[in-house]
Amino acid sequence: MAGKQKPPVIVAELGRPETASETSARKARDSQLYRQRKTVNNLVLSLIVSLGLVLVIILAVPRGTGGWGDYSVNVAEAAAAASESTGVSLIVPEVPSSWKAKQAELRESGSGDITYWYVGYTTENGAYAAVLQSFTAEGAEVDATWINQQFEGLEPTGRETLGGVDWSVYDYPERNPDETNVLFGAEGTLSSTTALVFGTDTSAVLRTLTAAVGDADSRSRAATSTAHEEDQ
Template identity: 60%
Template sequence: MAKNHKAPVVVAELGRPETPAETATRKARDSRLYRERKTVNNLVFSLLVSLGLVLVIFLMVPRGTGGFADHEVNVTTLAAEASPSAGRDLVAPEVPQEWKAKQAELRGGDKVTSWQINYTTVDPATGHEAYAAVTQAFTSDGEPVEDLWIAQQLEQQAPTGNEKLGGMEWITYDHTDRSSDNSNVLFALQSTWGDDTILVYGTDSPATLRLLATDVAKSLATSKGTE
């Protein structure tokens, strides 16, 4: 019995059956479009998987209820630990209990090494917070710290006077007309202790920073056994 051959299908847009060449072209096009759609789908799926992994990692990272506002370091302990590396006693002033020492570290440089303490200060009457810092800088060969380095720490501000606090002579930098939004140095004091340069500065009031400088002087005097 003869096998019946299926009549060619008429393609609507052609109005006639496809030629073998047209059929091959159509199949090749359909295959290409399928692969392209599959690639896009895979990309979307990969992106969703990546986002899901990021979310999982984010949720797995432990986070306390505090943060920088609650962060505080023990200046006295850190100063004692860093002093052998510095080759000298490092200043650790006593400050009001309301203050928080955010950082106390020994910083090395090409020519100057510095002991840097950063505080968040608090006015107990108003609760207003500000910034205060203490820097004890020195060189490995005992040469004076260069004026350029000091100027960089004090944001290139010019000295405005001199005064004596805690038995030490200080150069003052009174620039309280500046905005604390754009500067960390509204008022500063500079002195020397042996071969070391001592800086006290910040955005708190001159009166508060003078008290800090006095506490710094007491700490230095105690470390030398002269108090």
């Protein structure tokens, strides 16, 4: 006996059985939706895995107890190494142990005709202080325009003797330390080089630093003279 043919299923939203073309269209739509859901699920899974890897990397990176605030370079060692390449005795001023020397390196001006030894400090007060010792390969006088640029176009306000050196002083205490690097500055001649000192701490602190630069130059010249006498 032949089996009964199953009647087509009535689709609720149509109120009748699907046609062959409607069935094909429905299956194609369902297949597309499945693929889209699978793609989204894969993207979410990939994102979770990536975030997990990033977290693992972050946790794996070793961390010291200090940071930039505790970081300080050895100025004397850096000066000794740099002096070998320049033939110039580079200044190492004596500063309080609470100061942090953040940078101590040789630099060149934009035109490349001026080389300068740069030491940048964070003072005990959390302010900025810098010492620049500049010179040229030919021993010529350092360009006044470049010096003026370091002092942000300011004019000297007087002259003072600090640490046995005669300095042109730039005293501008009314300036905003958040908008300038020069509240106080000084320019003087050390041996055959031009020294600049400036920063955003008080003028008293920066005058002490300027005197320390002059004292360091005196010690350097005395040591050079002694070594020269011993060689003779």
